[in-house]
Amino acid sequence: MQKKEYEIKPGNSYPLGCKYNGGGANFSIFSRFATNVELLLFETTDDKKPFRTIALQKDINRTFFYWHIYIVGLPVGTWYTWRIDGSNLTQENGFSFDKEKQLIDPWARAVSQKRWSRKHACIPGDNGLNAMRCCVTVDEYDWEGDIPLRISSEKSIIYELHVGGFTQHASSKVSNPGTFSGLIEKIPYLQQLGITHVELLPVMAFDEQDVPRKTAGLGLKNYWGYSTHSFFSPHPGYCVTPEQGTHIQEFRDLVKALHQAGMGVIMDVVFNHTSESGAQGPIINFKGIGGKIFYHHDKFDKSIFLDYTGCGNTVNANHPLVSHFIISCLEYWVTEMHVDGFRFDLASAMTRGESGEVLQDPPVLWGIELSERLLKTKLIAEAWDAAGLYQVGSFPGYRWGEWNGRYRDIMRRFVRGDTGLISEVATRLCGSSDLYEHQGRLPISSINFVTCHDGFTLNDLFSYNEKYNVANGENNQDGCNDNHSTNCGIEGKTDNLKVLQLRRKQAKNVFAILLLSQGVPMLLAGDEFLNSQNGNNNAYCQDNELAWLDWDMAAQNADMLHFVQQMIALRKRHPSIMRRRFLTGKPVEGKTLTDISWHGIQANKPQWDDPDVRILVFTLAGCDVHEPDLHVVMNMADENAVVELPIISGKKWCLALDTSLPSFQDILTPQDQKPINSPRYSVNNKTVVVFENVNA
Secondary structure, X not given: OOOOOOOEEOOOOOOOEEEEOOOEEEEEEEOOOOOEEEEXXXXXXXXXXXXXXXXXXXXXXXXXXXXXXXXXXXXOOOEEEEEEEOOOOOHHHOOOOOOOOOEOOOOOOOXXXXXXXXXXXXXXXXXXXXXXXXXXXXXXXXXXOOOOOOOOHHHOOEEEEOHHHHHOOHHHOOOOOOOHHHHHHOHHHHHHHOOXXXXXXXXXXXXXXOOOHHHHHOOXXXXXXXXXXXXXXXXXXHOOOHHHOOHHHHHHHHHHHHHHOOOEEEEEEOOOOOOOOOOOOOOOOHHHHHHHHHEOEOOOOOOOEOOOOOOOOOEOOOOHHHHHHHHHHHHHHHHOOOOOEEEEOOHHHHHEOOOOOEOOOOHHHHHHHHOHHHOOOEEEEOOEOOOOOEOOOOOOOOOOEEEOHHHHHHHHHHHHOOOOOHHHHHHHHOOOHHHHHHHOOOHHHEEEOOOOOOOOOHHHHXXXXXXXXXXXXXXXXXXXXXXXXXXXXXXXXXXXXXXXXXXXXXXXXXXXXHHOOOOEEEEEOOHHHOOOOOOOOOOOOOOOOOXXXXXXXXXXXXXXXXXXHHHHHHHHOOHHHOOOOOOOOOEOOOOOOEOEEEEOOOOOOOOOOOOOOOEEEEEEOOOOOOOOOEXXXXXXXXXXXXXXXXXXXXXXXXXXXXXXXXXXXXEOOHHHOOEOOOOEEEEOOOEEEEEEEEEO
């Protein structure tokens, strides 16, 4: 790029951000209380000084509260920042203006963190040598006819993964580890597994330096990504050539490749807080533009940031301008990036009004639900925040799915062997009708999971009674203490064959129960081959081999991987497990069965009133005469049990699954199944058994 003078025009207030149109670039930024605005232009991310600084003029470059300018002939690949002054407006009034601080554009499509220093952004004054920068991008891409997928929720199987950690380990053997490109190379594995959607931990640009001081002192960084600063930009750390501004193309390549393989993309999004933290946090963008609008502040002392998220600030999501920003951002990722859904981190924080009160009908959430551009987009809420608000079963709106924390907790306790739970276990298995049916919602409102990124991996859930988070630098104080886990007799790693066999069986039990449940199942990446984090249940800062997936484990635990693949296949061949409506207990047309019938040790005699019972038995009728019925026994007791098999005229039962049997014999395809000639079956302790019936 040659250093030259570019013709300057007033520009337009819309669209916000930087828009290249072939003849130049239009820049627009919103700042209601700004008195002086400057645009700084750089040739590359390495340049220490801008090649041009342009002072915008109120009477030419401002329309209402929008500051705008058009630069004729400015090429794609130019980098830029803003400087904004708010005159004498102070932090006591809720403002954080710093006329020397270089800010990034909240609407930027691509950002660079190459020179970034969070420390320098936290102190007053010029941080030009250590600021992030934004890139002028062009919106050209060959989608090859791609559009967002329309996989119905009842048929969905979600697979939560971390883009970096999925392929960063040397064992992944991909060309570009830890990137969107690396994930593309693993698509054949995902196809073989059988999942329908990947749920990506945050991929909007985030601050890797946002960790506690002691944690940073250990050389650790923000790994998970729940520290967003640029909501329109893919994270540069997941790009192969971020300094060339290729963020959009690289993310689109991933989405297109996944769609071509028949898989949807769900993004984990963080609109409850930003990486700017509280009063002592860095000035990156929103604070320096007009933080009074964007964040919740104390009613009497505006210098105090209200923190309902545990991260230093809370986005003022129901302010009209902020609500518009959020909805526009979501619509962008759907219309321009073709994503299929969103999972909202600490979504309940978004129900709070401008004074922090919980709103019955939060405008931003209804705006998201009713947006025509988001009409077919999956919406999933983590229906709680860090200030005690818990809305599982009562999250505002109707078509939102919810991470069902109650499902997670009860299933962990049930598999562990706790007593007095079978009634609630049955309710959770059937889609949690107690939470959703009375509101006119559906089983698909329940996102069922036992493990996720936050907490123990499945292997560790059955290997540790206690968490081991000392490596995080917070004296083992971080992470949840109430994990409902069990070490199966020995804490941590062991060579004890009996303990290892039990742990393996328990992992299979979880997969079986999860994939036999009504609702939408979600699996954690790596659980299918017993990935471990050595008892760390909060690996948010561990961008290293502790949290990366070791692909050698997939070969070492090929039997577990095979089990999960076949369990997913079993679910897919049974529409009766993937119902859109709740079970009723009424007869199924063309069958002699009700849609579900409950049993105990004896057929048709459930033991609801026995507080010591740890066995649950039910028959699930096929949805039509062509689908085989299922008979399921879940024995989480310490003792074996001999159960009666229900008699169905003209049918005989075949063993499809028994988690106590040796590997590769524990789950069978229909063509390999053998009839059970006895009216009873002996179910081993800590075992799930499934039968499918065929014509006699």
